[in-house]
Amino acid sequence: MEVVDHETPSLENGKTDKEVEENANVLQFMDSMDAYLTLIHSLSSTLRRGWLELASARHSMGASRVNTVLLDHTSHPAATSLLVTQDERKVDSGKPHFTLCKWASSSNENSLFGEKQSSQDKLHPQLRHRGSTELYEEKTSSENKASREVDDPVQKERSKSLSMFGTLVSPKLRAAQLSFEAALETLVEIANMRSEMLCAFDQVNMKLAGRKDEK
Amino acid sequence: MANRVQIPTSNSALIAMIADEDTVVGFLMAGVGNVDLRRKTNYLIVDSIKQIEDTFKEFTTREDIAVVLISQYVANMIRFLVDSYNKPVPAILEIPSKDHPYDPAHDSVLSRVKYLFSAESVASGRR
Numbered sequence: 001m002e003v004v005d006h007e008t009p010s011l012e013n014g015k016t017d018k019e020v021e022e023n024a025n026v027l028q029f030m031d032s033m034d035a036y037l038t039l040i041h042s043l044s045s046t047l048r049r050g051w052l053e054l055a056s057a058r059h060s061m062g063a064s065r066v067n068t069v070l071l072d073h074t075s076h077p078a079a080t081s082l083l084v085t086q087d088e089r090k091v092d093s094g095k096p097h098f099t100l101c102k103w104a105s106s107s108n109e110n111s112l113f114g115e116k117q118s119s120q121d122k123l124h125p126q127l128r129h130r131g132s133t134e135l136y137e138e139k140t141s142s143e144n145k146a147s148r149e150v151d152d153p154v155q156k157e158r159s160k161s162l163s164m165f166g167t168l169v170s171p172k173l174r175a176a177q178l179s180f181e182a183a184l185e186t187l188v189e190i191a192n193m194r195s196e197m198l199c200a201f202d203q204v205n206m207k208l209a210g211r212k213d214e215k
Numbered sequence: 216m217a218n219r220v221q222i223p224t225s226n227s228a229l230i231a232m233i234a235d236e237d238t239v240v241g242f243l244m245a246g247v248g249n250v251d252l253r254r255k256t257n258y259l260i261v262d263s264i265k266q267i268e269d270t271f272k273e274f275t276t277r278e279d280i281a282v283v284l285i286s287q288y289v290a291n292m293i294r295f296l297v298d299s300y301n302k303p304v305p306a307i308l309e310i311p312s313k314d315h316p317y318d319p320a321h322d323s324v325l326s327r328v329k330y331l332f333s334a335e336s337v338a339s340g341r342r
Contacts, residue, residue, distance in 0.1 A: 079246035082228040180241040
């Protein structure tokens with residue numbers, strides 16, 4: 001049963017602005033919690049697929065070839081990392097936002113190359129108006145070439161990551177690698193959903209605490 | 216305003232792991248492995264509880280780590296440490312392992328928020 005507060009101004013539907021805001025916070029909390037659990041479930045199935053493919057690879061290649069003894073213990077940076085920023089929507093919330101940078105050491109070089117190219121285009125626009133048809137064909141072929149150039153270094157990084165298990169590896173091992181990459185993407189979504197859920201929880205908690213203090 | 220938390224931003228933060236062998240190997244194949252000049256890694260294949268505790272404390276205080284993945288059955292061994300951790304970064308994510316499926320009842324984040332669904336909190340809100 002809803003209790004109408006006579007001290008605060010009410011809208012036509014009987015809810016105050018404060019109650020509407022509280023309901024919105026609760027809804028956001030419930031939605032983020034539901035999304036968090038759904039993502040965890042998705043992660044579980046992706047990991048199960050990865051473990052099965054890894055076990056299949058170990059079966060076909062031999063346990064001695066897929067082993068932690070072969071891990072690279074020499075100094076090397078991570079090829080896949082995270083970009084951590086403050087959530088732009090709510091600067092004061094203290095909520096971090098995570099972005100996955102897969103195979104970043106190779107893709108960053110290519111993206112910088114692409115950015116440099118586009119900035120040169122902007123500096124010399126007049127050149128681009130000559131022979132527009134030929135230019136269009138050149139541009140599409142250069143775009144295709146750029147996308148292939150981006151994929152090749154990524155494939156190279158993937159192969160390099162698997163090279164600790166030998167030159168020729170089972171296709172199951174490559175499949176396991178892709179599964180764990182997909183799991184990483186899900187994990188980053190989970191991390192973002194976690195921070196959203198905790199932020200919404202703090203909002204709801206603050207309102208509840210405020211309500212108890214008033215009483 | 217008084218409770219504003221400063222988020223340490225970074226453009227190349229690491230994903231750390233405390234998990235079983237297959238999980239760590241899988242994620243290393245995905246490229247998250249990092250070994251610094253002092254041969255310190257960002258992963259631990261679980262062995263003893265003491266080592267897990269020390270590694271968890273190390274990973275949660277390193278500035279270059281943004282997310283710590285920890286198998287839930289490992290987190291249960293150091294539950295008091297995991298539950299008492301409350302910083303936004305690095306984020307602690309409990310993940311399932313091959314032999315131990317994920318149990319939402321043990322997740323530290325869900326434990327923190329579950330009291331909102333208890334009868335006591337609902338009753339106190341209605342008084």
